[in-house]
Amino acid sequence: MPRDTLTGSRIRERRVAQGIKQAALAQQAGISASYLNLIEHNRRRIGGKLLLDIAEALNVEPALLIEGAGAALISSLREAASDVPAVGAEVDRVDEFAGRFPGWAELLSTARQRIMALERNVETLSDRMTHDPHLATSLHEMLSTVTAIRSAASILAEPGEIDPEWQARFHRNIYDDSARLAETSRGLVTYLEADDETATETGAPQEELDAVLEAAGHHVPELEQNASEDGALMRLGDGVSAPARTLLKTWLERYARDAVAIPMDQLVPLLATHGPDPGALTKVLGGDPTRVMRRLAAMPIDVMPDPVGLAICDSSGVLSYRKPLPDFPMPRFGAACPLWPLYRALNRPMVILSLPLVQQGRAGAGVWAEAVAMPVGEIAVNSDPIFEAHMLVRPMPRDGEGAAVPADVGVTCRVCPKIDCIGRREPSILTPTG
Template sequence: MAGDSLTGSRIRERRLMLGLRQADLARDAGISASYLNLIEHNRRRIGGKLLVTLAQVLNVEPSLLTEGVEATLVASLREAAAEARTPMVELDRVDEFAGRFPGWAEVLAQTHGRIGALERTVRSLSDRLTHDPHLAASLHEVLSTAAAIRSTAGILAEPGELEAEWRDRFHKNLDQDAQRLADSSRALVRFLDESDQAGERRGIPQEEVEAFFTAREFHFPEIEKGSVEPRDVVKAAPELESTAARKLAEAGLQIYQEDAERMPLVALRAAIETHGLAPGKLAQALDVEIYRLLRRLAMVPQDVLGHPVGLVICDASGSILMRKPVAGFPLPRFGTSCPLWPLFTALSQPGGPIRRRIHQKGRAARDSECFAISWQAEQPGFDRDPVMRSVMLILPSEHPDQPPHADSRPVGASCRICVRRGCPARREPSILRDSSGARLMQM
């Protein structure tokens, strides 16, 4: 139902809010009660002088009766309905619902947003608890110190007298361990407090580099023009605090520079206009390697592609080296990604391009078109093994409310937060629950 056809519903809601009877409003507006009844049930369109008269009687601006709720609220309701995947939801009446019950619509939209934020927090905390080296080291220090104190205390608590020399030694060890436990506990608390501040904590070099690329939307016009060298861009970046992060960022920008020189933005834009977003044809037209093209496509402005894209690069161990998140395809911050991603399949097929439609399971499930390929980052020799890399370009579907395509293969983000049941590739139980409320504990 079009938004301008809901004027009658808004007139009715405003009348009821003011406690007016239909006959009274009709009389004051100079029309019959039966005609007003047709208007309020959206069976007669209204405009011009009559709309102005009704607005004056209801003490509102005419625009509030014709424009209704904002499009963002309706979009949020549609998104909530799509992610709920309830087949009986009347999507064709969402405008009417928002127009007649704007308060409840706002509550529903805010609740949907809050649930999404909580789920993102769960993913972040899950990744952090599992893989954050700083947190793991702090917890290990606390636990090992507590174990040492428990062992020493157990010896001192045993019956019988200890020699004075040994007793003093144990007491000294106990004091030192207790001091170490206090220091490590304070450091752990300070670490957790700092991570809860408004700004996102970036204590790991890879996180600093990711924040650096994200702040510039993965595009560096100054490098494209050749007016600035990567090292100069890195020196001026406030996100790069550590020496390791600056080295990683400079290495990444050098690759960016090489790809930009091989595929200038003007030539890439012309090729896309001719062949569309087809990596195979584009690589052939530009005479470049497919892996290089996939990297390049993720580093150009969205208006060039006409479609948001994501990117993941890993090494032969499966560790994520670079990630460009995209809506509709959650990417774990630290490794342990779903082993069914084409990114990892490509490692077992060196040099073989893979195009696959996959369906990421979860609350925001949707189809994605993925292009992946692995390549030798360094040529092997008789005295050294090849250094492999794998890259995957992600094109999420623009229609998240659509069911999975018949050819889509189900995958997850990572086992720890994956809701898929009976997956043969599962490495660990999920911390989430299925729709029946049972924990997903199968292996």
């Protein structure tokens, strides 16, 4: 008989905890010990008067025996097992474990959630420590200043007389270098302790642009109404650096061209029919599939309750645009996972690659990705084209579940636990190295 309840497991646990023999409980309930044994192993259903009699014999409320572990808890335990498949956890018995030991099950679920949160923090900090240009520049400046102070101090500490003029010059150098070191240290501490919004004020221009677009939800309402980019630039670019404003201006100009080519009132009805499928939408709308991808990424939450993510890179592989999803984070600095179809598209230009993806260390259905590389600019004589690749990531479509085995990818090598990866560039901080 299929297991549709764990009531029997709870009866057994309550009986054993109270030190009651199986035969004694069966006698109080008016059934045979063999029948109670079948019930306790979830091979016989139980309800009605028999359940009330057993609950009375165990001195518990009947609801405590029929109340099962929540579906969310069961799902969390299954995901925990899938995160570490090498352990060989008995996934087929996870419901029995949750029913018999709900406290331990809740503890494992909570611990897994905390581990995931800590890993996300490690990813962010490692990404920042490894690739943050502001941090690298500050540390280099501090080391250079400390070296200069040490050199001047060593000269003053040497035996023998030093000309008063040179002595005063060395003292002045030490004073100036010390002041510069103190200022750099304060700035570095402020930068490290700042929240994300404050940190971007002193970050790289690309990081400033990412922060501006994230705050705006990657949607610019005035450009949907064919307004000038100047007003949007003034609104969104307030407080950012001049280089970041240049990047923002370029992005807004492209946004405006996309909005004119594919108006929002034309795209919204098609979403109801085709969903956020860039291949199907390109067939209907015609033109460039990368433009369709950018328009999908620019849709507000009231139009697309399930937003899509988008990554854009140039021929060098550097991410020039990123709109991550909670289920598919993207690195803030440096290169992403080389297994992303974003980079494969550069090897197969003008072909839409479509496949499911699952990031290492993240359970769940994963995402569906479409990637394509298109030439930038006009065709020129005796000049090879420069390609730009787009990768749209969206929630797994229902009709796509089970259609293909998801490809295992990561975020970036530094925080990817996949050891035997042909595309690995550097060791991961999440796995031990031999």
